[in-house]
Amino acid sequence: MYVVESKAGAIGCMILSLCCLGSWPAILTLLERRGRLPQHTFLDFTTANLLAAIVITFSLGENGKSTFRTPDFTTQLPQVWSLLLLDILDIKVNINLIGNMRNLQDNWPSVLLAVAGGVLLSVGNLATQYAFAFVGLSVTEVITASITVVIGTTLNYFLDDKINKADILFPGVGCFLIAVFLGAAVHASNAADVKAKLKSLPSEYKDGTQDFYSSIKNGEDNPEKDKTDVESQEKQAGKAKAGTAGFFVELENKRAIKVFGKSIMIGLFITLFEGICLSLFSPAFNLATNDQWSTLPKGVPKLVVYTAFFYFSVAGFLIALILNLIFLYRPMVGLAKPSLKKYVNNSKGRGWAVFAGFLCGFGNGLQFMGGQAAGYAAADSVQALPLVSTFWGIVLYRKSSKRTYAVLVSMLIMFVAAVAILMASSGHRK
Structure with missing residues (x-):
């Protein structure tokens, strides 16, 4: 099993994760604005996300020496399923062997925490694509990422036994908090610009x-x-x-989700819900791999990152599959009513949706690998993904007022400061 051990390696994982996690939202936004239904996009996205996790777990999770305390992925995974099968079939042969397996791999509390983290992330990502339509790419990412960092980083700091430097970490959290208000100001200013332009139309x-x-x-x-x-x-x-x-009216005619005339509160509510979900998935994963609550029986090894990531991704895929199949036949926010058959036949844009899913999957894996080495509080620096998202989505603000540009630049400066400060707070897990 490959383990990131150095601080430099952990920071490298965080930077790569930041690039991956900052790029996929722009792709989903582009697809929605070209008219692809979000239900179709997310089914492709979440399938690719699971495939990325499988690639990581069966490659890096198998690379290197397997020990009792740090077993590789395939060593730890089958024994867990063996116990479940034995319980279901109520097999009581070879009691001593079963007892030994149970003592070594009875880690269901950690598995359930990983599953909970996957569900939270999947629901948060699902809400993301609707928030993009109502509030916009850059502003959605800023507000959501800031909520995530303020809540998630604080929880991870205490869960990790304060291995990150508090005097550096929390000023970075403060930068994200300031960015929340700047992001709201950008949205208000840009909305006012669009409203002024629309007055010129008949x-x-x-x-x-x-x-x-x-x-x-x-x-x-x-x-x-x-x-x-x-x-x-x-x-x-x-x-x-x-x-x-x-341009804005033409965009409205093309896009899948119609937002003209709808209350801004819908988008802000979705964004807030998304932020809460995304702020809790990282602490849940942290608990799954480090067992800070001491839920595992004595002598049972903790879940390694790759095993936890596998359960995390499978749970996220299943909840996304269920919700999207429901939304296919009971669509939200006035969307057209598609079907599973229409989804299968709708290949336009599928390649981009799959690519976005791979970016998200690899980005999450790199974040967890870096967090396990340097502390999950520092790894939350990847939530500065609006830096990358805004780079891709900056076209949305072209021809805006100088006021909007000024607030947008201020927002980006705060995020640059936050990323630098959070990464500087990295510690080293013993």
């Missing part, structure tokens, strides 16, 4: 009584342009220019 477009595409062809995207100007009309005949009023 009333029939605002009310949704006329299709915007016809206005593009007729050169009505910008009412201030002279309709007799042939050159102007030719430029208007294609797609609307990014950042214009027409």
Whole structure:
């Protein structure tokens, strides 16, 4: 089993994890804005996420020497299932052998904690794609990541017996907390910019009584342009220019989730719920691998990272599969009603959704590997993923006001500071 032991190796895992976890949200946002239903996207995403976990556990989890206290993945996993099978069948042959196995691998409390972490992450990620539509990519990531760090990092700090440097760690947490308010300010400012631009459109477009595409062809995207100007009309005949009023209406016509005219409170509620779910999955995984609550019987080895990650990912896949199959036939927020057959036949964008799932799966695995070595509180620095997400999603703010840009830059500065400070607080688990 491959184990990250050095502080430098742990920080390397965190940086790679940050890049992976910061990129997949932008891909899901792109797919939704191109009209792919989130139920279809998430089924592909969560399947790829599980496959990534299987690749990690059967490769890195098998690489190296297996010992009694740190067994490799395949050594620890089958014995757990053997005990379950023996209990179900009520087999009482060879009592001594069964008793020894039970004493060595009776780690169901840790398994259940890993399962709980996987469920929390999966539900949080599921809520994420709906929050993107209502609140926006960058702002959703900022608010969610900040809630996650404030709650999750504090819990992990105490669970890890304070191996991280508190005088460095908590100023970093403070930076994330400030970023919550800056993120809300960015959203409010950008929403005001969009509202001002939409006032330039004729009333029939605002009310949704006329299709915007016809206005593009007729050169009505910008009412201030002279309709007799042939050159102007030719430029208007294609797609609307990014950042214009027409761009936002055209986007609304294409996207899967329609948000015009809907309350901002829907998006903020989803974002808050998502943040709470994502703030608890890392502490649950920490408990699963380190048994701080002493739930394991004496002499039973703790779950290694790869075994916990396998259970974590399987649980996340199963809950995502169940919820998405429900949403296929009972869609939320006014989405079209698809079906399993339509999902199978809808291959457009599937490759990107699968790629996003692999990025998320490998990002989570790297985060846990780094956290096991340097402390999960420091590993929560990967929740600075809005740095990467904002890089990919910055196009959403083009043509915004100087006020919006100023707040956006301030938000990014706070995240840069938070990442540097949290990584500097890394300790070393004995």
